Amino acid sequence: MLQKQPWHKLSQLLGARGVKADWTGFPDKLLKPTNDLAETHPCSGRCGGYMDVVKHSDGTYVGVCACGCDKRSLQKKDLIVYRPDFKTIFSGLAQAFSINGAGHTEIDGLPAWQIGEYNPAASYRFPVVAMIEAQTSRIERAIGQLAARYKNPFFVVLPSARAVTQSVQDVALRNGAKVFAFEDLIEFTNDAIQVRGNAASILSELATGWIKHIDPASGERYPTPPGATWGDIVLEFTANEAVTVSCKNKDHRQYSAEDFQMRDKRTNAKKPTKAWTFLQALALVNGNMVVDDITKVDKTKQEVSAKLKSLFQLTDDPIEWLIEDTAYKAKFIIRGGSKITVAGKRQKTAAA
Secondary structure, X not given: OOOOOOOOHHHHOHHHOEOHHHHOOOXXXXXXXXXXXXXXXXXXOOOOOEEXXXXXXXXXXXXXXXXXXXXXXXXXXXXXXXXXOHHHHHHHHHHHOOOOOOOOEEOOOOOEEEEEEEEEEOOEEEEEEEEOOOOHHHHHHHHHHHHHHXXXXXXXXXXXXXXXXXXXXXXXXXXXXXXXXXXXXXXXXXXXXXXXXXXXXXXXXXXXXXXXXXXXXXXXXXXXXXXXXXXXXXXXXXXXXXXXXXXXXXXXXXXXXXXXXXXXXXXOOOOEOHHHHHHHHHHHOOOEXXXXXXXXXXXXXXXXXXXXXXXXXXXXXXXXXEHHHOEEEEOOEEEOHHHOOHHHHOHHHHHO
16 A cells, blocks of 8 residues: 555656656556656756756667766666556546446547536536646646536646646636545555545535536435436325326435425415426326317416426436327336326316
């Protein structure tokens, strides 16, 4: 186990390239040799600089320091240039964000790679960008360019905690981003990259705030899992004003018209709204509602779609219009019409 996390080395070396002597303290497992030989080599003398590498006619190499403090023979293996195994390192970061099958993509014009999208719930996705940079001005400029590209909150991960200055954090905040250091999320221990134990809770708490900012609507929210679609959602009426909701046959929850924000609070009786009547009518026909005159129900249908999108935190329309059938078709499964009272069944005609 390394006493100190090695990630700062990534931004210390120009272009993240150097001979083995440059990478002292960095895990060999995270380095890959290139086909290049260095023209300079770290000096071990008093100046702490670099020696020029001279190749003699017999194929031997000598390092000579300009200040004269060091001169020594070097082996060819000493001059091999190594670069980080970014695929492995970025895969470790991806694990911290629960990104599966991640592959990093270099972002044109920026010293940055997108390693995927953090998907904390439903269809909410936040880009995750890794930068191998230490210069504050370049980091801040890149954050501004990324904000213009993404239009939504995003994460930036830097190799060194020193690079996460107050100035960088302020720029990130103004641009709807959050900056972390590699060491906040991952560590190299037991000869492998490990995700830090508190990484998931830190990211989840932050994402929850972002989601509330993006969708400030009040009301109940179903814990729709990442990657879920409307086809995974089941709504089953168990009574006239009660629905059991599940996703992928898990997390069954009982909801009322009020939970769906479909109760008219302006009246003393607080009766369900037309949106709830529409939902009941949809259940009576198992999600396929033929409509004689769309102009009479389209406004109510739009309200139902908006309420469902808010409840399940999914962005696409849950109810589609089938022109050839002149019918509304639910993308989710809705059933339980037999549990709706006879009085409620009259709503089928009213909605259609």
